[in-house]
Amino acid sequence: MRHLLSPLDFSVEETQKLLDLACDIEKNRSKYAHVCDGMKLATLFFEPSTRTRLSFESAMLSLGGSVLGFSSADSSSAAKGESVADTIRMISCYSDICAIRHPKEGSAFVAASKSLIPVINAGDGGHQHPTQTLTDLLTIYSLKGELGNMTVGLCGDLKFGRTVHSLIHALVRYPGIKFVLISPPELRVPDYIREDVLDAHGIEYREMTNLEDAMEELDILYMTRIQRERFFNEEEYLRMKDYYVLDKEKMKLAKEDMYVLHPLPRVNEISVEVDDDPRAKYFRQAQCGVYVRMALIMTLLGLEVE
């Protein structure tokens, strides 16, 4: 039995196989319509979500399976004090595979250690969000035709943004990747990412505070919101929240084939006027999330189509 807890749980070769399957699913939806007939996905969301939970549900329904679950801790027995470990033992009796989001770092690992079914980490605190990373990789791959040989700008809350941490882990495995890390000094990427991931892999990167100064050299710009829910201090959040706003003027500085991604939800960091720019690909990215989750469910359940 396999789980997906970290973006590194799949090798580069396995990741490529999964992306190829997702591409085929996009082209041939009907071929996959009954792969999961009679199977159930449980979505255990102890934290709010729109895209991750609903794209998982859409993915399982598109494969012919069914879904059950809860969308907040308050509507589960976690509100009565039940542990993640006990919750997952119950869920193992009710479903074939589950996706869990929890505010505590490491919670998906705890769940996997007690589970009798495959567990997918759908976001654990400020730590990792591996299915968002698979979504990001599929989006970049579909736009650029490869995952290496590019300069990726990561902009916004690089301290608490788990999507950024997971994406860095995944991309350092490809040749010719460079990063420009654009953040306020208070929200720099954590030391463990800089030292244990970037430095350890000999990756070229620069840290900057000014987005305009970076625009010209980027092939991908990955915007992120300031993660209000991870701040201890509301005043600090209010000071940071509009630090970056990508608008039409800044887009003029970028290459013709520089694409803008964002895991969403967006707050203020991308002006809505950018949505009409053909290089804005964040809604395409959200769509890729369904195909990649369909491919992931099939892979973890060991299902194939002739």
Ligand code: CP
């Ligand atoms: N990108 C993402 O994780 O969005 P949700 O929080 O809406 O699931």
